[in-house]
Amino acid sequence: MKDSCVSIRSVSKKFGTMEILKNIDLEIQQGEIFGLLGPSGAGKTTLVKEIAGLEVPTSGEIEVFHERMPSLHLIEKLGYMAQSDALYMDLRAQENLEFFAALYGLKKKDRKQRIMEVMELVQLTGHLGKQVSNYSGGMKRRLSLAIALLHQPELLILDEPTVGIDPVLRKNVWEAFHLLKEEGKTLIVTTHVMDEAEKCDRLGLIREGQLIAVGTPEQLKQDTSSSSIEEAFLIYGGAS
Numbered sequence: 354m355k356d357s358c359v360s361i362r363s364v365s366k367k368f369g370t371m372e373i374l375k376n377i378d379l380e381i382q383q384g385e386i387f388g389l390l391g392p393s394g395a396g397k398t399t400l401v402k403e404i405a406g407l408e409v410p411t412s413g414e415i416e417v418f419h420e421r422m423p424s425l426h427l428i429e430k431l432g433y434m435a436q437s438d439a440l441y442m443d444l445r446a447q448e449n450l451e452f453f454a455a456l457y458g459l460k461k462k463d464r465k466q467r468i469m470e471v472m473e474l475v476q477l478t479g480h481l482g483k484q485v486s487n488y489s490g491g492m493k494r495r496l497s498l499a500i501a502l503l504h505q506p507e508l509l510i511l512d513e514p515t516v517g518i519d520p521v522l523r524k525n526v527w528e529a530f531h532l533l534k535e536e537g538k539t540l541i542v543t544t545h546v547m548d549e550a551e552k553c554d555r556l557g558l559i560r561e562g563q564l565i566a567v568g569t570p571e572q573l574k575q576d577t578s579s580s581s582i583e584e585a586f587l588i589y590g591g592a593s
């Protein structure tokens with residue numbers, strides 16, 4: 354059996370009186386692409402923020418690489434791409450990348466090459482010198498993805514990474530995710546795009562703060578006699 358990368362135990366989260374996450378238990382193995390699928394407002398972002406150590410559960414606990422989160426010194430092992438782009442708009446893309454490369458402790462001599470590699474992947478090498486405020490929405494997403502990949506983290510947490518990215522590039526990005534997986538990296542990806550969900554090794558279906566099913570896309574479809582993940586989701590969610 355593969356080693357566990359993320360252990361989520363009895364995790365709940367309240368904002369005021371609203372219970373956003375309800376008693377979640379989940380193990381994510383090293384080297385898998387795990388997708389969190391659910392409608393808007395289901396709690397996906399809250400859960401991945403807690404895995405990344407950016408939010409704390411109201412109750413329960415989360416371990417990443419067998420260490421209780423939040424843990425500051427895991428920062429070099431984690432890559433987190435937020436849903437809204439955390440970029441310095443007044444700086445050029447190159448300067449953003451250099452800033453984050455330094456923050457993540459990349460050695461100076463490796464930085465230039467690594468920056469070129471990640472920008473090639475997201476097809477932005479021609480725009481390195483451009484101020485980020487002049488980037489389109491999709492370009493900002495791609496730059497955020499490049500930044501999350503910079504330090505080759507062991508665990509990549511990506512909150513809707515391909516929103517605003519066109520289908521051709523989306524395909525390239527997914528190929529890159531599979532290459533990372535082959536290198537032994539673990540990826541957690543939130544999505545509400547069904548065809549992306551099919552590309553994950555396993556899926557967690559989340560609805561109104563509850564994890565309603567976990568399994569491979571095939572298992573989830575078989576268990577509900579569905580022809581699509583969308584249909585399986587509806588059945589797990591209580592539709593007849």
Ligand SMILES: Nc1ncnc2c1ncn2[C@@H]1O[C@H](COP(=O)(O)OP(=O)(O)OP(=O)(O)O)[C@@H](O)[C@H]1O
Nearest residue numbers: 368373391392393394395396397398399400436545
């Ligand atoms: N800081 C906060 N304070 C109060 N409520 C919050 C906070 N953050 C999230 N919520 C609420 O928690 C619920 C879940 O939000 P979350 O962003 O986790 O959902 P999501 O599944 O990621 O949705 P989307 O796909 O639209 O991003 C929503 O009702 C949201 O309004």
